Amino acid sequence: MQIIQFILDLGPTVMMPVIITILGVLFGQKISKAFRAGLTIGIGFAGINLVIGLLVNNLSPATQAMVTNWGLKLDIMDVGWPIAASISFGTTIVPAVFLIGIFINTVMLGLNWTKTMNVDLWNYWHFIFTGALVMYLTNNVVIGLIASALTIIIILKLADFTAPYVEKFFQMPGVSLPHTETVSWALVGIGINKILDKIPGINKINFDTDTIQKKFGIFGEPMIMGLILGAGIGGLAKYQVKEIIVLAVNMSAVMFIMPRMVRILMEGLLPLSESAREFINKRFPGKEVYIGLDAAVVIGHPAVISTGLIMIPITLLIAAILPGNRLLPFTDLAVLPFLVIWAVVPSKGNIIRSVITSTIMVCFMLLIATDIAGVATIMAKDVNFAFPEGTSTISSLDAGAHLIPYIIFKIVQLFMT
Known part of the structure; x- marks a missing residue:
């Protein structure tokens, strides 16, 4: 546990260069080239x-x-989500889930059951979260670990399935996103988009960022869209004029800078992808390997951030009127761009479709977060989480986005009753 904690405490900025350098050397790169690629990815x-x-x-x-x-x-x-992650890392099953996860990924790669080499170790907390939910539901560690293992297998398969979408839409060849609270919704987003294809009127609307830029000129550029959306959110927050301007400029900066940071990361990742491809082709002709990364590498797309910002007030409105919802969206509203990725990708960046799909997804996320709140609260108390004053029950919008873990959780719960 101390070794695992030491590695996790380094954070992805330090952890990723180490992992990528080791992988690069294993795939036959010179250590100088591997180190440069790893450091570039860390940057x-x-x-x-x-x-x-x-x-x-x-x-x-x-x-x-x-x-x-x-x-x-x-x-x-x-x-x-940071609290959900820290609660997960505070449970007793952490070392076992890490060992199980690495073992499963290695075996599945060796047997050609997956193409994804998941190097996103930090987000193993998603798999720990699944196991912890089921463990606290059943009071059985073994069942909890089985739930974690099932989640790992399903997420790796979903990452494989969605990798071509990632390559085509985000221009990221050789990359998959085994990120539980995002890729869990890929099939839902693809399904809703197919339904929207059949609805007259909606199926004719094409309102992606390229179209917006062509129609509105400078006002359609990502930085200006960020400026406008930031100002809109500041207005809804009833900010003073000065605060609205600051928020608007900062959102403009996010829209402008993020894609450039992703390009730096890809500059380091491409040599590894090429070396991995050459290494695999020599030993296993025809076999393909994807590098599994955090979904953070794709939220810089203008359509993703735009949809996420638009969904902030919509999510609050849904929370107020949705029957059965008891979750007050708060901290995780700021990370909605993560949660709408698989509403945006199937729609090919069409903002209207993305918002429609995201609205449907958020309804389910709120209800899931409400349903698991009881067990999540027990977990938090067991790891001595300091509850905010006046709060007796906790959950999170991000926890509600863990669709695959929730389905496993409900199946186990069904067999218990």
């Missing part, structure tokens, strides 16, 4: 994390002001 991740920090640090106060100003009162507090 790319550092840049992405800085921009995500800019996004979250500016959006969080605005979303909290919106919650306060709109007078929403619901009894389950959205404590955010």
